[in-house]
Amino acid sequence: MNWMKNIWRSLTTPAKHLTLGTIALSAFIMGVIFWGGFNTALEVTNTEKFCISCHEMGDNVYEELKSTVHYSNSSGVRATCPDCHVPHNWTNKIARKMQASKEVFAKLTGAIDTREKFLEKRLELASHEWARFDANGSLECKQCHSYDSMKWEDMSKLAQKQMKRAAENDQSCIDCHKGIAHHLPDMGASRAPQLIAEVGSGPRSFDNDASYYSSLTKPLYLSADTDVEAGLLNIATKVTVIDSSGERIKLHVDGWRKRIGAGRVIYFDFGINMNSAQLTMDAAKTDGVISVFEEKEDPLTGLTWERVELTIWTDADYMLADVQPLWDYAKSTYSTACSVCHTQPAEAHFDANTWPGMFQGMLAFVNFDQDTQALVQKYLQQHSSTFSDEKH
Known part of the structure; x- marks a missing residue:
């Protein structure tokens, strides 16, 4: 421990022989060396070579970029990975580099180390980048593409109309140009x-006789334990929960149906073609699934509609209060x-x-x-x- 004490003593003891100028100059030189090393390392990570050194990027999105005008064109100007995906101003660049720690972690854990994993995560990854472009108004795009420098007369009439409106609002480029450099997700x-x-994704416990709303389109079932789907519950449909069992809930859906065929489609209201749920043919004919309360003729179409209540099961996830x-x-x-x-x-x-x-x-x-x-x-x-x- 003596060597550590000696180092600490040296660091905390006032200098006896060095002048203030020598200390200041030494500090300045050390600062320049540190800043130069930091900036050099930063710029190394800001190159296309560095970006595609990971096969996750080199084998997927980089191959897609090579087939676009951003990679090869008549003017010979190439947009590299950091041109589009790293902010150009220093403050935002540093913030983006800090966010990149997540990408390092993903690399270490093999989150997208296969083509299959990449395609599965593609929409999520694209959504993050689209959100970033939305937030900054596609600032990286506008480093090269300026509304003020565009030659409107060289555009088609349709392009002129759309681009001039975009210029008036300083619109974000990504609003129209998703998929211009990489393939769109499925x-x-x-x-x-x-x-x-x-x-x-909503709560996992439910109160009986309370109302909830589906936050995704969800499969329907005739019981709590079957894997056979009986239809679909449409998104944003109001339901009343009447029971629960394991990972499923039993519910009522109030609505209307047309008295044609098996009457498999449940609509939001009389005469309104807004789907709340649709059943399979077998489910629509199963006793106890659909209860009919009244009939009414639509004067516009002459069709008879029935006010009904659907009693059915669905998964407990993706329901909102x-x-x-x-x-x-x-x-x-x-x-x-x-x-x-x-x-x-x-x-x-x-x-x-x-x-x-x-x-x-x-x-x-x-x-x-x-x-x-x-x-x-x-x-x-x-x-x-x-x-x-x-x-x-």
């Missing part, structure tokens, strides 16, 4: 990770994603039965997973002129 088969991250978080997420998603090409119509601009056709026409221009698509459509229908005082 949006159709995902389970809405951004939605669940915002609203949560309050529907408002779902509507908040749907409203935000509609406001951002559906304003890319034009000013989106107000929710009350159309009635509940018109919105599905209008909304389906927009889907070719956005990247929604199936649950988000169903949620936004239901949000528009339930906030349409049919149910709003602010009729168009």
Whole structure:
């Protein structure tokens, strides 16, 4: 321990022979050496060579980049990994480097060390990066692509219209240009990770006779212990829990159905084509599953509708006690994603039965997973002129 005491004594004893100038100069030189070493190491980690040194990146997204205009083009200007994915200003760059510790941990644990694991996590990874671009207005893109430098006359009429509107609002590039440098995730088969991250997966215990709302589209079952699906419970559907067993809950769904065929589809309200649930043919014919209370003829179509109550089981996960978080997420998603090409119509601009056709026409221009698509459509229908005082 003597050597440690000697070092400590040397560090804490005032200098007897060194001048203040010598100490200051030595400190300055040591500071320059430290800063130079730190900055050199920082810049090494800020190169494409470093990024693709891990096979997770080199074998997946880098191979995709090589087939795009950002990698090879007539002007010979290449956008490298850090050009797009590392902030250019120093403060945000350091913050991003600190966040990269998660990526180091993922490398050590083999989180995406196979192509299969990467594809499974692809939407989650892309969602994080899209959120970052949304938050900073695609600042990295705008280091090269400036609205002020664009030659509008060289664009097509449609591009001029969209880009000029984007320039007026200083719109984030990622709103329109997802998938421009890497392949898009499989949006159709995902389970809405951004939605669940915002609203949560819901409680695991339930009060009988209390109301809850499905936060995803969920399978239905005829009993608590069968694996045979009896249909689907649509997202944002109000249910009343009447029993629970293990990992499942038994519930009632109030609604209407058309008296045609087996009457497998349960609708939100009379005359409104807004699905709450749909059953298999066998489930719809099973005694005790559907109870009928009244009949009513739709004057517009001449079809007879029945007010019904569905009694069925579903998994206990992804049920919320309050529907408002779902509507908040749907409203935000509609406001951002559906304003890319034009000013989106107000929710009350159309009635509940018109919105599905209008909304389906927009889907070719956005990247929604199936649950988000169903949620936004239901949000528009339930906030349409049919149910709003602010009729168009």
